[in-house]
Amino acid sequence: MLDSFFNPRSVAIVGATPKEGKVGRVILENFIKKYKGRIYPVNPGYNEIMGLKCYRSVSELPETPDLAIIVVPAPSVPEVLRELGEKGCKAVIIISGGFKETGTPEGERLEHEIKELAVKYGIRIIGPNCIGIFDNWSGVDTFFLPEEKMKRPPKGYVAFISQSGAFASALMDWMAYNNIGVSRAISYGNKIDVDDIDLLEYLAGDDKTKVILVYLEGLKNARGRMFIETARRVSMVKPVLVFKAGKTSRGSLAAASHTAALAGNYSLYRSAFKQAGVIEVESFDEMMDAVRILLDQPLMNGNRVYVVTDAGGVGVMLTDALTVQGFELPRTPPDLKEELRKILPPHCIVENPIDLTGDTDDERYIKVLEKVLPRSDVDAVVVVALPQVPGIKGGLADYLIEAKNKYMKPVIVISIGGEEAIKLARKLQENGVTVFESPERAAKALKVLYTYSRIKSNIQG
Amino acid sequence: MSPRDILAAALKEKRFKLLEHEAFQIIKYYGIPSPEVVVVKSPAEAVELADKIGYPIALKIVSPDITHKSDVGGVKLGLKSREEVGKAVEEMLRTVSLKAPNARLVGVLMYNMAPQGLEVIVGGVRDGIFGPVIMFGLGGIFVEVLKDVSFRIAPITRNDALGMLNEIKSSKILEGYRGQPPVDKEAIADIIVKTARLMEENPEIESIDLNPVMAYPKGAIAVDARIILKQG
Numbered sequence: 001m002l003d004s005f006f007n008p009r010s011v012a013i014v015g016a017t018p019k020e021g022k023v024g025r026v027i028l029e030n031f032i033k034k035y036k037g038r039i040y041p042v043n044p045g046y047n048e049i050m051g052l053k054c055y056r057s058v059s060e061l062p063e064t065p066d067l068a069i070i071v072v073p074a075p076s077v078p079e080v081l082r083e084l085g086e087k088g089c090k091a092v093i094i095i096s097g098g099f100k101e102t103g104t105p106e107g108e109r110l111e112h113e114i115k116e117l118a119v120k121y122g123i124r125i126i127g128p129n130c131i132g133i134f135d136n137w138s139g140v141d142t143f144f145l146p147e148e149k150m151k152r153p154p155k156g157y158v159a160f161i162s163q164s165g166a167f168a169s170a171l172m173d174w175m176a177y178n179n180i181g182v183s184r185a186i187s188y189g190n191k192i193d194v195d196d197i198d199l200l201e202y203l204a205g206d207d208k209t210k211v212i213l214v215y216l217e218g219l220k221n222a223r224g225r226m227f228i229e230t231a232r233r234v235s236m237v238k239p240v241l242v243f244k245a246g247k248t249s250r251g252s253l254a255a256a257s258h259t260a261a262l263a264g265n266y267s268l269y270r271s272a273f274k275q276a277g278v279i280e281v282e283s284f285d286e287m288m289d290a291v292r293i294l295l296d297q298p299l300m301n302g303n304r305v306y307v308v309t310d311a312g313g314v315g316v317m318l319t320d321a322l323t324v325q326g327f328e329l330p331r332t333p334p335d336l337k338e339e340l341r342k343i344l345p346p347h348c349i350v351e352n353p354i355d356l357t358g359d360t361d362d363e364r365y366i367k368v369l370e371k372v373l374p375r376s377d378v379d380a381v382v383v384v385a386l387p388q389v390p391g392i393k394g395g396l397a398d399y400l401i402e403a404k405n406k407y408m409k410p411v412i413v414i415s416i417g418g419e420e421a422i423k424l425a426r427k428l429q430e431n432g433v434t435v436f437e438s439p440e441r442a443a444k445a446l447k448v449l450y451t452y453s454r455i456k457s458n459i460q461g
Numbered sequence: 462m463s464p465r466d467i468l469a470a471a472l473k474e475k476r477f478k479l480l481e482h483e484a485f486q487i488i489k490y491y492g493i494p495s496p497e498v499v500v501v502k503s504p505a506e507a508v509e510l511a512d513k514i515g516y517p518i519a520l521k522i523v524s525p526d527i528t529h530k531s532d533v534g535g536v537k538l539g540l541k542s543r544e545e546v547g548k549a550v551e552e553m554l555r556t557v558s559l560k561a562p563n564a565r566l567v568g569v570l571m572y573n574m575a576p577q578g579l580e581v582i583v584g585g586v587r588d589g590i591f592g593p594v595i596m597f598g599l600g601g602i603f604v605e606v607l608k609d610v611s612f613r614i615a616p617i618t619r620n621d622a623l624g625m626l627n628e629i630k631s632s633k634i635l636e637g638y639r640g641q642p643p644v645d646k647e648a649i650a651d652i653i654v655k656t657a658r659l660m661e662e663n664p665e666i667e668s669i670d671l672n673p674v675m676a677y678p679k680g681a682i683a684v685d686a687r688i689i690l691k692q693g
Binding site for chain 1: 591
């Protein structure tokens with residue numbers, strides 16, 4: 001149903017312009033650069049823009065465009081929409097602002113008018129007052145921030161839905177910088193029609209999307225239950241992470257009952273997320289860490305975590321952090337202890353966290369991990385590899401990359417430090433081994449992975 | 462009368478807070494355990510029913526015009542005999558008509574007082590975005606001061622309801638502490654699920670408070686029910 005927005009065969013850009021710095025220009029440039037379908041600029045002032053034939057009006061277009069993008073000033077939007085309706089266009093992104101968000105009667109009236117037109121012609125609308133869609137696979141890109149100001153992330157498998165255009169842009173830039181691949185991003189502005197629920201539904205069935213991120217300020221009235229039902233279905237297929245903004249409530253006015261007084265806005269959202277099997281993240285860092293671990297790591301069968309470290313102190317920090325997140329760090333069972341004793345020098349500690357100490361080399365890690373990873377009573381392994389120790393040369397990284405696929409259980413790495421640590425992290429991450437800079441972040445991310453594993457196996461927690 | 466009739470009658474009279482016995486009738490219809498209540502009009506009627514209801518007996522004035530019942534002498538608790546009940550009803554009717562001369566009096570609500578248990582609260586409210594939402598918490602300071610409550614959005618399953626019990630910070634109290642026995646979680650969960658159904662099936666209801674619900678090692682009973690209707 002929403003496929004015309006993401007995979008259109010033809011696109012009309014109403015309000016396209018050759019003028020530098022204008023929204024209509026940036027969007028047209030985006031399409032010319034990446035989009036493979038037919039592009040129709042519409043603007044009565046030009047016969048040609050950037051080498052493309054320009055049409056004076058929608059009615060003059062040689063075909064019905066699958067998708068139309070409107071960037072003309074708000075007062076002209078209803079007329080354009082009517083023409084698109086007459087032409088038979090069913091998917092429209094309205095970038096233009098100047099509607100309800102202005103708080104003026106005029107803005108309100110215009111928004112009402114476009115809503116009615118949409119219903120009359122059966123047009124689905126994203127926006128108005130939005131930055132629209134960035135689709136890395138089809139080349140649809142209405143994000144009107146020029147590439148030199150906002151880098152586009154590589155093609156990949158993270159989709160996000162954002163109520164805020166600014167947040168979406170910042171996230172895009174950040175993901176580009178961190179080399180995290182994006183499938184599709186949508187910012188829907190005033191959401192007079194297409195909303196989070198429609199988009200979740202679409203992304204659930206999208207084979208290019210493996211993790212869905214949602215930045216949410218608030219749902220539309222009476223859509224709460226639908227959100228829960230949809231998100232619950234989607235969560236069974238792929239993880240949904242949500243960042244909820246606007247957590248503090250103004251307090252209920254003259255609440256008539258205890259329950260009404262206590263039912264603050266955010267507490268209801270939290271319950272809704274829980275019921276929907278949606279995972280809430282509370283900061284930008286947490287969101288990114290969660291995305292990385294969900295993209296790269298297999299799910300967990302249980303919550304028993306083993307730590308293999310070259311630094312006793314970090315082992316202790318990690319033990320604390322993992323325990324706070326509710327993980328179990330089992331004592332090393334006797335049979336494993338015995339095996340480890342045989343292969344380790346006497347000064348190493350075989351109790352979990354297993355401490356290989358500062359004189360370790362790659363080989364020692366590999367020998368121990370070969371004993372730990374295959375065990376069925378181990379649900380995840382955290383490897384602390386402080387690369388400052390002289391014995392770590394690169395063999396460990398190669399081994400970890402291989403081991404992750406071999407044993408099909410999460411193996412994550414903590415690497416703290418400067419240049420060497422970053423080099424190690426980059427190599428591992430490029431090959432699908434998740435690396436964290438701190439025990440706390442690693443533990444929190446692992447918790448997300450565990451929570452999603454439980455949601456997926458449908459255990460209520 | 463069915464809940465539909467009760468709600469229709471109240472709305473017709475523009476009463477947006479149900480009278481206590483109406484609220485009890487509605488929760489009873491949904492199978493939520495509550496005391497048997499009767500509304501009596503005279504001391505004689507009260508005396509006649511007292512033995513059947515059993516002691517101790519509580520009395521509350523029923524009037525759409527009185528909010529703070531105890532301020533006008535409209536509450537009497539712990540009555541232990543026919544004589545006490547008869548005298549108390551007589552006195553109540555007299556005092557209330559003196560202190561609130563313009564109030565319409567429906568009668569006196571009479572019921573058997575449930576023994577003290579662990580006081581918990583089950584509530585429901587209709588939210589613009591989520592629709593019926595159900596709340597659970599422990600009574601007293603836990604709700605008033607610590608706001609230690611949990612919510613679920615209807616419809617809710619029994620598992621959801623049990624989740625609500627375990628989610629509050631003070632959930633250990635439900636397991637029993639300082640020699641108190643654990644309370645019947647299943648019975649509370651049952652009330653939660655039924656309250657959700659009640660909210661779902663009666664869109665006229667804006668909010669409901671069952672406060673307190675007395676929870677025991679076996680069973681739980683809503684000893685007070687407050688139902689507010691949507692205006693307009």
